[in-house]
Amino acid sequence: MPSPPALLLIAHGSRDPRHAATVEALVRRVRLLRPGLSVATAYLDHCAPxxxxxxxxxxxxxxxxxxxxxxxxxxxxHDIPAALRAARAGCPVAAVLGPDPLLLAALERRLAEAGLDLASAAARARTGVVLAAAGSSDPAADATTRALAARWQRERGWGAVTVAYASAGGPRVPDALAALRAQGLRRTAVAPYLLAPGLLPDRIATAAEEAGADVLAPVLGAAPEVAHLLLRRYAEAGQGLRAVAA
Known part of the structure; x- marks a missing residue:
């Protein structure tokens, strides 16, 4: 039986060393889930290789x-397709990770680790969550994030889930927290919708602390759900490649 195609993980990269360390931790988790799968990591900027x-x-x-x-x-x-063309890599490209229920599960994992009670439906109904994303100049991308927030509120019974952005347009974390409190919610939590530490997550954390959020979750990082989702995207994109090989 031929070996499966390699998983070429493409990360953006950052000057912050915590970014690459988080990517490496995620790769280790993927390798534990799929022993024998060749996993290679490449960065678009700031990091090597x-x-x-x-x-x-x-x-x-x-x-x-x-x-x-x-x-x-x-x-x-734009960036990833252009970089693959420049590198003459004729490989299929998987869909991005979001939106997906596994990401909501990872967000809840991080909130629970930060001390939020997720077991009680009554506690969730009293809690307002800020889904704090990086932000984008692409309206479709921001609309996708807002739709994910609405789904999270609807399916898990939060008192409210609102979106805030660390960059670009839209509300910032203090504005989102103030809006939740204006709705009468007794407890607030900030859940960074970001994969690795860096400038924007630090900006979100500082804003959450200064605005008095009750709970601040860490970034998604190498959560098990993220590793499973990476492998799912790999399998979905690799179906055509295996069909051609067959």
């Missing part, structure tokens, strides 16, 4: 590119 180096290392072997992105915005629509 860059995409051309990794493509050269793969030497034409079958691979499936999986963007480590939560939303289909500029990086997914």
């Amino acid at each position: 860059r995409l051309p180096q990794v493509v050269q290392r793969l030497a034409g072997a079958p691979a499936v590119a999986v963007p480590l992105l939560l939303n289909r915005a500029f990086h997914a629509k």
Whole structure:
């Protein structure tokens, strides 16, 4: 039986060393879930190795590119396709990670780790959550984030879930917290909808603390749900590749 195609994980990269460390932790979790699967990581900026180096290392072997992105915005629509073309990587590209129920499960995992009671339906009904995303100049991307927030509120019975952004337009975390309190919600929580630590997550954390949020969750990071979702996207995009090979 031929070996499965490699998983080519494409991350944006950051000057903050916590970013690469988080990506490496996520890759370790993926390898534990799929022993024997070849996993290679490439960065678009700031970190090494860059995409051309990794493509050269793969030497034409079958691979499936999986963007480590939560939303289909500029990086997914333009940066990654352009970088793959420049590197002459003719591999299929998986969909971005979001939106997906597994991400909601990961967000709840992080909120629980931060001390929020998720077992009580009454406690959830008294809690307002700020889904704090990076933000985008792409209206479709922001609409997707808002739809995810609405789904989270509807399916899990939160008192309210509202969106805030660390950059671009839209409400900031203090505004979102104030809006939740104006609705009479007794407890507030901020859930960063971001994969790795860095400038924007730090900005969200500082704003949440200064605005008096009751609970501040960590970023999604190497949550098990994220690793499972990466492998799902890999499998979905790799179906066509395996069909051609067969």
